[in-house]
Amino acid sequence: MAATETLTAERILEATEEVLRRYGPAKATVVDVARVLGVSHGSVYRHFRTKAALREAVTERWLERTIVALRPYAEAGGPADERLTGWLTALFALKRKKAGGDPELMATFQVLIGENSAVVDRHEDHLVEQIARILEDGRREGRFAVPEKDATVTARAVFDATDRFHNPAHASDWSAPDVEDAFAAVVSLVQRALRA
Numbered sequence: 001m002a003a004t005e006t007l008t009a010e011r012i013l014e015a016t017e018e019v020l021r022r023y024g025p026a027k028a029t030v031v032d033v034a035r036v037l038g039v040s041h042g043s044v045y046r047h048f049r050t051k052a053a054l055r056e057a058v059t060e061r062w063l064e065r066t067i068v069a070l071r072p073y074a075e076a077g078g079p080a081d082e083r084l085t086g087w088l089t090a091l092f093a094l095k096r097k098k099a100g101g102d103p104e105l106m107a108t109f110q111v112l113i114g115e116n117s118a119v120v121d122r123h124e125d126h127l128v129e130q131i132a133r134i135l136e137d138g139r140r141e142g143r144f145a146v147p148e149k150d151a152t153v154t155a156r157a158v159f160d161a162t163d164r165f166h167n168p169a170h171a172s173d174w175s176a177p178d179v180e181d182a183f184a185a186v187v188s189l190v191q192r193a194l195r196a
């Protein structure tokens with residue numbers, strides 16, 4: 001890090017991802033992160049009080065990318081049934097890309113996710129909220145038969161029903177030759193179940 005560059009939490013998180021990719025979660029240390037940044041480990045600790053806090057923050061940052069990428073489907077106009085299919089398809093594509101595009105980092109984050117279940121729970125709640133928003137729009141449009149007070153419960157059911165296509169525990173299945181057909185069948189089933 002150049003002397004004129006300010007050390008920010010974001011820069012630390014970027015460096016932490018690099019260190020995790022290079023060394024893995026078992027060997028990565030705060031000292032390694034500080035070395036990449038050209039600062040003392042005390043400087044890192046001024047932003048993140050513990051190694052666990054740093055690992056939690058980098059996990060949250062990684063998961064937040066998915067929420068941001070899916071937000072347009074939840075917030076856009078257009079028919080809710082098409083938005084729901086788009087949202088589910090985009091989530092599956094994002095997860096497949098993460099698993100296939102950077103398998104070392106995906107494996108690392110699997111470990112971190114296991115350490116940070118509260119972060120994962122909040123992440124899932126955000127995703128379910130996005131689905132609920134689409135379902136509520138679909139109810140108002142007359143496309144979905146979702147009781148007004150049950151949109152979140154129904155959204156959680158949709159999320160759970162499509163688990164095979166977004167839960168990294170199933171990542172080894174995502175390259176199977178029939179996975180696209182299986183995904184389309186589940187989405188079709190979900191759409192039929194929601195139809196008004």
